[in-house]
Amino acid sequence: MPEPVDLAYPFQGRWLTQNSPANRVPSHGTTLFATSYAIDFVPVDATGRTAPVRVGTLLRPEPADRFPGFGRPLLAPASGTVVAVHDQAPDHDAFRGLPSVRYALTQRRRVAAGWEGLAGNHVLIELPEGPVVAICHLQRGSVLVTPGQQVAVGEALGRCGNSGNSTEPHVHLQAIDHPDVRRAAAVPLTFAGGLPRNGEIVDPEG
Template sequence: MADAVELALPFAGTWLVQNSPARRVPSHGTHLFATTYAIDFVAVRGRRTADVRDWRTALGTEPPERFLGFGLPVLAPGTGTVVAAHDGERDHEARRSPLALLGYALTQASRARAGGAALAGNHVVLALDVPGVFVVLAHLRRGSVEVRPGQRVGPGDVVGRCGNSGNSTQPHVHVQAMDGPDAHVARGVPLAFRSYREHGRDGGVRAVALGVPGEGTVVEPA
């Protein structure tokens, strides 16, 4: 991890790890839009992403408000300057049912053709004080972005709130590091997180000083 940019987790509480670069690279299955080392976090209680399950969970779509992460603060993972802040995209209905997920997957190509901003939804791009490293925090809740270009931020500062905008099937935080401010032409940069606890599938807990959370683990700041 000598070449990885070191970040703080961009949230409080417990979050499930999905699309981890600890499992595969490119983590999201593509190098497009600098997502090579991107990682997703979904807020959980235990391992539940929502407290409600009903017929909509099995057969249709669900309101994003029923998910635990929706509206939770998203924090700056490092010290830097805001270079882009986009808001105004709607929060989509969420999808957990296989039927709803299949329909969404079939429209993935059209969303990709719409470009990186359409995929990211409401998002913030930070230029870290580490030279040549930019971090994207994506899928923020509409109306929640609290920063503007040129603003300085530090670890723990609130930049927005978790939402379900852009290419998202349920509220989550997408984090990626890249070597330029424009995801259309930038390349992904490896990332690692400082000072967290990782809850494994077997129930074990380990303290991590610096690492990349494993797929399917649950993490929280130490």
């Protein structure tokens, strides 16, 4: 296994850890598009919750802007060079309850659309030591950086959205060894030398 790349959390506030490689590898149940060590963070409110569950939640999709983290700023997890961006994928509704089952049935179609169909709006940052970090599911029209731009850790990249393969607003991170995701191998990642487990709430500000 290659050496992990150590990152800063790409956000402020409280975020719930999901699909962590601290719990299993491959973390998302697949090695497709070098996602073996990918991790997800769901923005939550002060009580550790996303949008309240209502009767309608179980029956129909919900607008993404009902969720507390939709539009939250996302930051560069490391210093490096922006090598790719995508900013035109639409933010779709969120799916919980029965709608999430229907959404799962459309997964094959998204996989067929390739990397951009799954990642939605995203930024790829190449680190000086080689690995590339992908920050995915950004809000449409929110990306603030361009290819070739140098960014410093903590610099604003865009906002949390619900684009691509996303059932509710969240951010997906993964590290890879090549900027072309279709040719890349997965690289493990850590945050300040560690890795949160599923269900753990992360707050970089303490």
